Structures are given as C-alpha cells and as structure tokens.
Amino acid sequence: MSAFPAEPPVGGDPRPWDFPPMATKTLSCGLRVAAIRMSALPIVQVRWSFKGGRRDEPPHAIGAGRLLQSVMRHGTQAYESAALAGALDQVGARLQVSMASDSALVGVSAITTHLDQALHLADEVALRPTLPEGAVERERAKALEVHRHDRMQAESLAGAWLAWRLYGDHPYGRPSTTEAGLASTDRDLLQTMHRSVFDPGHALVIVVGDVDPQAMVAKLEDRYQDLESQLPGNSEILAQDIPPLQPSATLVERPRSQQTAITLGMTATSRRHPDYLPLRLANQVFGGGASSRLFMELRERKSLTYGAYSALDCGLWAGDLTASLSCAGDKTLAAINGLTSEVQRMADGVLDPLDLDHARRYLIGAFPQRASGVAGVAALANAAWLHDLPPDTWSRYQTDVAAVSRKEVVDAAQTWFRPDAAALVVVGAGESLDAVEGPLRDAGIPVERTDLDDARFEGAVSA
C-alpha cells in the first residue's frame, strides 16, 4: 500500500459550463417574458418580478409592503383564501410572495406536469389578489406581533439602526415595519400599492425548468398579450439623496443580553457601478466566507465569536458593505477592535495576492452552484433584468471575475472601506456598553448611548 499523499490529488481541467441561454420577448404593455431550459429534473419555477417594492410605501405607512405580501396569499378573484391554499397544495406547488426595497416577486414552483396550474396560480396572486378585509386585519395583527418580537432581538435591532445610520430617510434606510405604519395601513392603501407595484408594465415573467424556451415564450406571449399597464409614462422613481457617510457609534442597551450584537457598515456601490466586481472580490477577502479574514481572525485566532461575516448588498441606487458578529459581553471591546482593524487593513490596501487568488477562484468556482437550481437561475435572470445589466452578464460572469486586476481590487477597497466614516451599532447589556463607550470616544468617534425605547430609525412620522 502506498503512503498517504502529502498533497491532494491534482484535479483535471474543470468541465466547461455555460449559463443556460434565455429566450425573451417584450410585449406591447412593457411586460418582458422569458424562459430558460433546465431539464435535469421535471420541475419548473414561474416567477413574476416587478420593478417596485417597499420604496413605494408612503412614508406614513412603513410596513405596508410587508403587509401586502402577506395579504396577497389570502385570496384572488378566482379563489377565496382556503381555496387558494388548497389549489396550491393540491398540486404540491409552492408559493413565494416577497417584497424588497426595489423589487417584488411572486413565484410558484411545481413539478412540470402542473406547469399550467402554476402559471394560472402565479397570475392570480400577482395580478388579481382580492386583499380581503378580514385578511388585512389578521395579517396586521400578526405583523405587529412579529414587529414587537423583532424589536427585542439584538441582531435585528442592530440591523435596523445601521440601515438608518447609513441611509437616513432614504427608502433603503427604512425598517420593514413600524407600529404606526402598520396601524395606518388600510385595505385602500394596499390596493393602491398593489396597483403601482404589481403592474405588468414594469414586470418580468420568467419560466425556468423543464420547458422548451422558444415555445414557452410564445405561450407566454399568447397568454399575456392583452394585458395593459396602468403605469404613467415614466414609472422610474427618482433617486433620493443618500446622506454622506458620517462616523458614528450607536450603543443600544438591551437588558439581560447574554451576548452583544455588533454590526458595522459603510455605504457602497450600486449594482451597476464599475467598482462592483472589484468590491465583490474585496468583500470575499474581508468576510465573505469561512476562509475570509473576519472568520479566521475573530473566531479561529481570537475565540471572540461563533461567526463573523460581511456582506455586500447592492441596490439600484446604492449599496452597503456590512460586517456583523455576536459575542459574549466581556469580549465586546476586543471584538470591536478586531473588526475595525480588519476594516482598516482593507482600507490600507493590504491584499495578499494569495488571498485575492482564493477569493477570485471562489467566486468563479461557486458560480455554477449558484445556478444549479431553477430558483437560482430565475433569481440571476431576475437580477440582470432588475438592474438593467447586459444580456450576457451571467455567461460572462466567470470571465469578468477572472479579468479583475489586483490594482482594481485594492483601489475599490481603498475607496469603499472607510473606517474613518463607518457606522457602528452595538446592542447589548449595559455593562458591556460601559466597557466600550470610553474607548470609542477616546478614538474620536461620535458616540450615542440609547435604549430599546428609542425608535428614531423608524422615521420622523412614526417616532
């Protein structure tokens, strides 16, 4: 028997892989229809996507989007609530209704033999929900309870404060719900919001799965050719100002906390910005995974946390780069110092070529996995449409990542990692905050100490 090899076996060349091609057509009402074949399994996903979302909530009705996505599940013109639930489950279909700041979606996943029913149910929920009064009241009560629950949770509270520190009163800075916003949302408002967001004039319908793309597009065209848009001529909402990034430390006292939740953030690029891919690579080096600096330094070397990660989230107008962790109260100062020193390293342009090589290979190698399911492919196609990316964005993605230079990554890191202006939010027990308040002030960071009753991040209307 030969000795165990000291090095792993050398792999051959990766098997070529291409993002599956998409057939597409734009109808006269503005609706884009598309189809992608993935025939490995007898399944499909039908997905309606809309260029509108929580940004369309009136400022006094924060939470209307959350409420709308819940109430839409409770009945359509063809099905009352229980009948809709039964129609979905009878064919084993799964319904997804969700709303983000910039987009909304209704998706139905099913086995291919139920494709027609999936199309029908997706249309019903997306375009013809009845938004019954009883469901509005019931879902409002539930949403209020979830809201109160979330307001007590350290991580979600830290996230809500951070969004507000980064974006101020811009829609990206809003929490998903407020008590006042939920209370002031009525059925009329939901109907108005539904009409403006779920309009075919700024929508994409895509079918991904075991289908013939050309035939599917023809079928969709036939199905939707009579739809009309009620949108005004230009439905694009103008970009609102995002305040300049200011350094801040917000310390929120949460009594009886067994851990401190720490999050730090900086505003970053929109998805279409030329720095997007270089910054994506920088984020991967910084905290994008379990081999990244945050995890290795703060967990594996310093035993400060169970996990420390960063995320780059890029919207239509702007993005943000955030890093988060939770730790025992007595480790709070060490964790903040560890986190900020890693931000500083990125800002200083410290970038080992090996780390960059690993990050690059990760993004390239992981891409087929992202596109391995019908939902993943539909999400990628949707993102390209939403952000108006070139049609070959995903087929070029691996090549484009490979082409990003080290200098571009360093430049992007030095531009967007801004320790001098980062917003820090710390939620924990009073004694944990006491231990960090002085050192943060000594470092010249404006510190604000507050508590669970302070909800300024909910905006002026409901404060």
Next chain:
Amino acid sequence: MAEIALHTLSNGLRVALQPDPAIPQVGIALYYDIGSRNESPGTSGFAHLFEHMMFQGSEHVSKGDHFKLVYAWGGDLNGTTSQDRTNYYESLPSNQLGLGLWLEADRMRSLAVNEENFENQRQTVMEERRQRVDNSPYGEAFVRIGEISYANWAYAHPVIGSWEDLENASFDQVQAFHSTWYRPDNAVLAIAGDLDLDEAMDLVHSLFGAIPSGGERPVPDLHEPSRTVTRRESIVDPLAQLPALFVNHQAPNYGDPDFYTYEVIETLLFRGPSCRLYRRMVVDEAIAVQVSGGYEAHRGPSLFGLFGIGSQGGDLNRMEEVYLEELDRLCREPVHEDELDKVLNQLRTGRIFGQESVLNRALALGRSVLYHNDPYWEESYLERVARVTPADVLQVAQRDLQSERVVLAVEPGE
C-alpha cells in the same frame, strides 16, 4: 431509479456513489455513527465540540486550511452533529473531487490538534450556545422540552451540551474520542454528482483504504419507557415577546414501518398553507402566529409534536385544545382520498426539488446507508409513502396520538 453503487472497503468503510452529470459539481458527505446519544452524563456536548476539532488540523492540513482549500475552488463545507450522528460535507467543482476526499481521509486517519486549538473551539462553542440558546427567544424552552420529553438521558440532553460539561471538557479526551469513533468501520462516505464511478472508487481506495478500522465501541442504551402520565411544565422566558406551547407524544423511530404514515400525518397537520393546524390556529381562530412541528424521527426514541407561538395574550389552553381536537379527528375520521392525494403531491414536490442540489443528494444517500443500510431508501421514499392508506392513518393515530403527552408552556416575562 437512479444508478447507485455501494461498496464496502476491507476496513469497513461503506461507500455509496450516485452519478449525475447535470452540472459539473460533486457533493461529498461523510457520516460517522457518533452523536450526542453516545455521550455519557458529565460529557454532554462533547460530540459536537469534537466536530469543531475536526477543522483544527490533521497531518497534512493545517488549522484553517480545510476551509481555505475548499473555498479556493468555489466549494462549500461544514459539519453538523445531532443526537444520531455527526456528518461532514463538501460541495466542490467535480474536477476537485480528489481534494474533498483527500481532506476527509486525512482527518479520519490523523488528527493533529493541540490544547490551544481545543480552548479556542471550546470558546467558540460557548459562543454558539449563547447565540442559539441563551440569547435566543425560546432557546431555553427548546432545551427543556427535550429534557422532559425523554426519560432516557441519551436523547434528553441537548446536543450543544450544558455549560458545566463544556467547561469541564478536557483536551485529553480528544485523541481517544477520535480513535474510538472516527474509524472507517463506523462511517459512511456518500458521493453524488458529476463523477465517474470507477475513477471515484479508485480515489476512495487510494485515500481511505489503508486507514485502520477500530475496536469495540460502546452501544448506547436506547430504551425509552412508555409514558404513563401526562407531564406539564411552564417556564418564563424574558427574551420572548409571545407565549408559546410545546406538546410532544412518543412516536416510533426511523426504521419503523409506520415511519411513512407519520410523514403523511405530519404533512396533513403542518405542511403547506392548507394544512389543518395552520388553517385552524392561524387563519380561522387566530390564536397562534406560527405553528410548526411534526415528526421528530430518530434512530432511537422519537417524538411527534407541536411548537406553536401564540398571539399576544393568547390562550395556550385553547391552542392545546385545538391541537388535541385535530389529533382526535385523525383518530375518528378517515382521511379523504383527495386530501391524501394532496399530501402525496406535496411530498413528491419536496422530494424532487430536494434533488436539485448534489450535496443534498449526497447527504440523503449517506443517511440512507447509515440509518437503514439501504442506499435506495431515499429513492424508494415516494413509492413507500404512496402506499399509506386512510386506514393506516386512523390506526396509527388511534394507537399513538391519544396517549399521554408532555406539555411545556412558555410565558414571556421577567
């Protein structure tokens, strides 16, 4: 059925392979037959703490490099510990199958860790416990419901372990634990995805074939007495905003012929927007904001239960009443064929969508072999569940779901 190959190496390692060339990826799952049920009082949490140690270094892989090597190829990895087993898994581009197998083989044959690594991971696990249990609403309640649902300590104690036992865990136990439990004859290796059967088996032989098998291993006592009285407890959770209710009945284990009937009952009651409990508790009566639960099947004593989060000021007695009424309905009324068809469609969709990921396939394959010694167990699931009749549901519900139970009420407060 999909093609599956099953081999047993001379050292006892069982290897299951399922080719699928749809995308150039492979999933690797390595199951060890060691879970928290194998722990003894005073050592709770050690199986899980040891799982962390498996990422701390082996003869040819330094601490942290397991993550780096897998991520550097766009892969993903992790490990999990349950009462019944510990598993490790990787997903990788298919040309890196050798890397994944080499990493797993190296740490099966040689663990190279030190006291400093051990202390680092003890602290990490303590943070994990704080995050999942101590600082989480209902976290303590999930520990408590386990403790009172089983008389047998093997399943009653939490996988994450007690604070006292984590503090007392010793580095001296690590190597002995590895040489007792992390042996090829106590493991199942499953690989699914874009692979050539012969090439994959050659790799497995060359990397795992010389690892020595182990000796005798203690067998856990899985005896669980039948519950003869209903037990009730309540606790106050300062982190919870809403009241919650747990109700558990004893249920048969994974290998029981009634497993599939329980899968049907779980779906009838808990799965999808039309399921019976969601419609009654959340929609019709609005006494709960969330209901979950179902069949908690283990290789040993198992449970069927409800976890419901009540509405503000909600009446937990009413929640229990409704739950028991729905169980009683299962005992009285045969399930209509239409509803049974619906359940089968739900289970079918879930199973087929689950096959999209080659890693999921590898995990299911490994579980099939470890738990059932049958590589086709997962593949035959839908066929078996389709044989469940309304009479089966009646009979199982009458036998098991009218029996004594455990009830835990959670009230928010100081």
